[in-house]
Amino acid sequence: MSNIRDVADAAGVSPATVSRVLNGKATSLVSEATRERVLDAAQSLGYHPSAAARALVAGRTDTIALATTNIHDPHYARALDVAQAIAEEFGYHLLLMPDADDTRLQSLLRERRADVIVRLRYPVDTADEVAAAVVSEEQVVIAVGPIDRQMPLSTPCACWDDREGIRAAVEHLAGLGHRRVAFLAGRPAQRKERYALEAAGADMTIVPVCIEPGSLDDVGRGAALARLALQREPGVTALLAQNDTFALGALHALREDGIAVPGQVSVVGYNDTFLAPYSCPPLTTVRTPLAECVSRSLRQVMEALSTQHGAVQPQSLQLHTELVVRASTACPPTT
Amino acid sequence: MSNIRDVADAAGVSPATVSRVLNGKATSLVSEATRERVLDAAQSLGYHPSAAARALVAGRTDTIALATTNIHDPHYARALDVAQAIAEEFGYHLLLMPDADDTRLQSLLRERRADVIVRLRYPVDTADEVAAAVVSEEQVVIAVGPIDRQMPLSTPCACWDDREGIRAAVEHLAGLGHRRVAFLAGRPAQRKERYALEAAGADMTIVPVCIEPGSLDDVGRGAALARLALQREPGVTALLAQNDTFALGALHALREDGIAVPGQVSVVGYNDTFLAPYSCPPLTTVRTPLAECVSRSLRQVMEALSTQHGAVQPQSLQLHTELVVRASTACPPTT
DNA sequence: TATGCTCATGAAAACGTTTACCGGAAAGCG
DNA sequence: CGCTTTCCGGTAAACGTTTTCATGAGCATA
Structure with missing residues (x-):
C-alpha cells in the first residue's frame, strides 16, 4: 500500500508538493514539470489518498447520508436515485441510513461520517433536534417531508403539504x-x-x-x-x-x-x-414532490458547500402536490 | 466538539484509558471505578469518537459498500434491504455505489472507504480484477451474480446459473x-x-x-x-x-x-x-436468488471478519433458480 | 526483605494527510 | 549591483484515535 510519502520519494519532491498537485486548487502554486512528475509517480504506484487521513485533517468526508425508512418503497427508491445522481455530480459518496432515529443521526454527525444528511419523510418540524448536533459550519441537515404548519427552521428544508x-x-x-x-x-x-x-x-x-x-x-x-x-x-x-x-x-x-x-x-x-x-x-x-424536493434542496446545499466557504444558510422550499386522474376513479354505481 | 482528550481530562485519566473503556474488549483491563467515571464524562460531554481518526489508526471503516446498477429496480432494492439489515446487525454502515466500474471500485478499496464490497449482478467471473486491488487482509470483495461457467475465484462468491x-x-x-x-x-x-x-x-x-x-x-x-x-x-x-x-x-x-x-x-x-x-x-x-445470495455470502463474511482475526477465505455458493408459474402463461390460441 | 507476578494506568509513537509558515532562487527595477 | 517582488517548494505542526511499551503499586511467596 503506497503512501503520499512514497509518491513524494518517487517523484523526488516533498509530500506537501504531492498534496498540492493532487488537490490542485490553485494551479499556479506548482510548476508544470514537477506536476507531471508527481502525477506520473502517483499513477505508476497506483496511489489513492486515504479517505480517513484526509477526513481527519480536512474535516470533510465527502459523504452525503440519506436517512429514511422504507427503502423498498418505489417512492423512496426514486428519491435515492436522485440523491445518488447529485452525489455523483459533486464527487460525493452516498451513505444509507434507514430507520434512523434521532440518536443515531446525531452520532452520525458527531462521528463525522457525513457532511450532509438528507432526512426523508419525517415530519419536517422535528428536524431541529437532529440539527442541534451539527458540529461544524460545514455540516448540514436537510429536512424533506410533509409539513404540518409553517414554522421557521434552522436547517434547509424542502416540503409539501x-x-x-x-x-x-x-x-x-x-x-x-x-x-x-x-x-x-x-x-x-x-x-x-x-x-x-x-x-x-x-x-x-x-x-x-x-x-x-x-x-x-x-x-x-x-x-x-x-x-x-x-x-x-x-x-x-x-x-x-x-x-x-x-x-x-x-x-x-x-x-x-x-x-x-x-x-x-x-x-x-x-x-x-x-x-x-x-x-x-x-x-x-x-x-x-419528494424526488423534486430532494433534488432541489440537496443541489442547493451542495452548491453552497462547494463555492462559498462557510456556513450554509437555511433556505426553505415548499412545493405543490397535484392530483393525477387516471382510470381507477369514476362515479359510484347508481343503486 | 469534544475530544478524547477532553473526556480524559474530565474523568481525570489519560486518553488511553478512555479508549480502553470505550472499545472495552477485555473488561478486565480497567477498574470498575474509572470505567464509570469515564462513561459519565463521555456521556455528559456528548462525546462520539471521530470515525476518521479511528479508521486511520485501526485500518477499518466499519462500512460495507454495495456496488450495483439499477437501484430503482425492485429486484435490487430488495438486495439493498437485505444488505442493510446485515450491516445493521453487525454495527456497520452501508455505502451505496451505483454504476460502479472497476476503476471506481478499486479506488474505493484503496481509499479504504469500505471494508467489504458487495458487487452485484456483474458476471461474477470478472470480480477478480477488482479484488486485485484488495489492500489488507481485512478487505473483501464479494461477487454476487449470474455465472457462466464454474471457475475458481480468489474472492467469496454467491451465484446462480x-x-x-x-x-x-x-x-x-x-x-x-x-x-x-x-x-x-x-x-x-x-x-x-x-x-x-x-x-x-x-x-x-x-x-x-x-x-x-x-x-x-x-x-x-x-x-x-x-x-x-x-x-x-x-x-x-x-x-x-x-x-x-x-x-x-x-x-x-x-x-x-x-x-x-x-x-x-x-x-x-x-x-x-x-x-x-x-x-x-x-x-x-x-x-x-439474488437476495438470498447477498444475505448468505455477506453474513458469512461478516462473521468471519468479526470472530477470526485475519483473512477471509473465499467460499463459493451456488443456488438454484426456479420457475414460478402463475396466470400469465397458457396454451397458445388454436388457429 | 528481596523477588516475582498481576493489574491498572500513563507516555508516546504511530496512522496519512493538509496547510501555515518560511526560505531560497529567479526576476524586475532603480 | 542592491533591493523588492514573485514564484516554487520544503519543514513541521496539526487532526483524534489506537496500541505498544513502560512504570509503579499491591501482593503473595520464599
Missing part, C-alpha cells in the same frame, strides 16, 4: 358523487388520516381502516385493508390509500373478488410512483 | 405448445438472450427483440418491446422478458391493445419481484 393533496383527492371523489369513502391507513393515527377526515365536507364521510403491522408486505397489506374496508363498512364506494403500494394491493384484491374498478368501487393512490400508470386499471393518485 | 432459469421458462412454454417466442432484451447481445437461444430446442424458435436505450423508464421499454415484437415477428405467441419490470410493461401494452393474456399471448417475467404476484394477470416468472 399533505392536506393539499388529500383535499384534492377528496374533492375529486366528492365531485364524482361518492358519499362514503374508506381511508386505508398504514397504522392508527396516521397524519394523512387526520387530513382526510378534516378535508371531508359535510356531504361526505371518511372512515379510517387500519391493520396491525404483521408479516404481510406492503402490497399484501393494501389487499387486506381493501377487503376489510368493504366488509366492515357497507356503503363505501371508494378507497383512498395511504400510498400507491397499498393501492396496488387494493386493486388486486378487488379484481380477485370480482369487484369492478372503477365501476363499483373507485381507488385513489398516493405518491404517483412509476407503477401508477401501469396498474390495472391505471391509478388515479396524488403526486407528491 | 441463468441458463437454468431460462431453460425452465423455455421448457414451460414449449410444453404448453408455443413454437415461436420473442425475447424482450434490455440491449443487444444480452447474456440471457444467448441462453434463451441455446435453450430453445429443435421445435421452438426464439427471436430476440431489443431497443436502443432512450428516455423511457423500464416499464415503458417493456411496453415498447412487446409492441415491437408482435408487430415485427408475426406468429409469436409468447414473450419472455429480460426482467419483471419489462414484463409489467408488456402486460400493460397488451392490455391496452386488446390482446388477451394469456389467451392470445403468454408472458414470462424474470426475477420474481414483489410485483409479480400482483400484476394483472399474475406473472409467471423465474425466481432468481
Whole structure:
C-alpha cells in the first residue's frame, strides 16, 4: 500500500508538493514539470489518498447520508436515485441510513461520517433536534417531508403539504358523487388520516381502516385493508390509500373478488410512483414532490458547500402536490 | 466538539484509558471505578469518537459498500434491504455505489472507504480484477451474480446459473405448445438472450427483440418491446422478458391493445419481484436468488471478519433458480 | 526483605494527510 | 549591483484515535 510519502520519494519532491498537485486548487502554486512528475509517480504506484487521513485533517468526508425508512418503497427508491445522481455530480459518496432515529443521526454527525444528511419523510418540524448536533459550519441537515404548519427552521428544508393533496383527492371523489369513502391507513393515527377526515365536507364521510403491522408486505397489506374496508363498512364506494403500494394491493384484491374498478368501487393512490400508470386499471393518485424536493434542496446545499466557504444558510422550499386522474376513479354505481 | 482528550481530562485519566473503556474488549483491563467515571464524562460531554481518526489508526471503516446498477429496480432494492439489515446487525454502515466500474471500485478499496464490497449482478467471473486491488487482509470483495461457467475465484462468491432459469421458462412454454417466442432484451447481445437461444430446442424458435436505450423508464421499454415484437415477428405467441419490470410493461401494452393474456399471448417475467404476484394477470416468472445470495455470502463474511482475526477465505455458493408459474402463461390460441 | 507476578494506568509513537509558515532562487527595477 | 517582488517548494505542526511499551503499586511467596 503506497503512501503520499512514497509518491513524494518517487517523484523526488516533498509530500506537501504531492498534496498540492493532487488537490490542485490553485494551479499556479506548482510548476508544470514537477506536476507531471508527481502525477506520473502517483499513477505508476497506483496511489489513492486515504479517505480517513484526509477526513481527519480536512474535516470533510465527502459523504452525503440519506436517512429514511422504507427503502423498498418505489417512492423512496426514486428519491435515492436522485440523491445518488447529485452525489455523483459533486464527487460525493452516498451513505444509507434507514430507520434512523434521532440518536443515531446525531452520532452520525458527531462521528463525522457525513457532511450532509438528507432526512426523508419525517415530519419536517422535528428536524431541529437532529440539527442541534451539527458540529461544524460545514455540516448540514436537510429536512424533506410533509409539513404540518409553517414554522421557521434552522436547517434547509424542502416540503409539501399533505392536506393539499388529500383535499384534492377528496374533492375529486366528492365531485364524482361518492358519499362514503374508506381511508386505508398504514397504522392508527396516521397524519394523512387526520387530513382526510378534516378535508371531508359535510356531504361526505371518511372512515379510517387500519391493520396491525404483521408479516404481510406492503402490497399484501393494501389487499387486506381493501377487503376489510368493504366488509366492515357497507356503503363505501371508494378507497383512498395511504400510498400507491397499498393501492396496488387494493386493486388486486378487488379484481380477485370480482369487484369492478372503477365501476363499483373507485381507488385513489398516493405518491404517483412509476407503477401508477401501469396498474390495472391505471391509478388515479396524488403526486407528491419528494424526488423534486430532494433534488432541489440537496443541489442547493451542495452548491453552497462547494463555492462559498462557510456556513450554509437555511433556505426553505415548499412545493405543490397535484392530483393525477387516471382510470381507477369514476362515479359510484347508481343503486 | 469534544475530544478524547477532553473526556480524559474530565474523568481525570489519560486518553488511553478512555479508549480502553470505550472499545472495552477485555473488561478486565480497567477498574470498575474509572470505567464509570469515564462513561459519565463521555456521556455528559456528548462525546462520539471521530470515525476518521479511528479508521486511520485501526485500518477499518466499519462500512460495507454495495456496488450495483439499477437501484430503482425492485429486484435490487430488495438486495439493498437485505444488505442493510446485515450491516445493521453487525454495527456497520452501508455505502451505496451505483454504476460502479472497476476503476471506481478499486479506488474505493484503496481509499479504504469500505471494508467489504458487495458487487452485484456483474458476471461474477470478472470480480477478480477488482479484488486485485484488495489492500489488507481485512478487505473483501464479494461477487454476487449470474455465472457462466464454474471457475475458481480468489474472492467469496454467491451465484446462480441463468441458463437454468431460462431453460425452465423455455421448457414451460414449449410444453404448453408455443413454437415461436420473442425475447424482450434490455440491449443487444444480452447474456440471457444467448441462453434463451441455446435453450430453445429443435421445435421452438426464439427471436430476440431489443431497443436502443432512450428516455423511457423500464416499464415503458417493456411496453415498447412487446409492441415491437408482435408487430415485427408475426406468429409469436409468447414473450419472455429480460426482467419483471419489462414484463409489467408488456402486460400493460397488451392490455391496452386488446390482446388477451394469456389467451392470445403468454408472458414470462424474470426475477420474481414483489410485483409479480400482483400484476394483472399474475406473472409467471423465474425466481432468481439474488437476495438470498447477498444475505448468505455477506453474513458469512461478516462473521468471519468479526470472530477470526485475519483473512477471509473465499467460499463459493451456488443456488438454484426456479420457475414460478402463475396466470400469465397458457396454451397458445388454436388457429 | 528481596523477588516475582498481576493489574491498572500513563507516555508516546504511530496512522496519512493538509496547510501555515518560511526560505531560497529567479526576476524586475532603480 | 542592491533591493523588492514573485514564484516554487520544503519543514513541521496539526487532526483524534489506537496500541505498544513502560512504570509503579499491591501482593503473595520464599
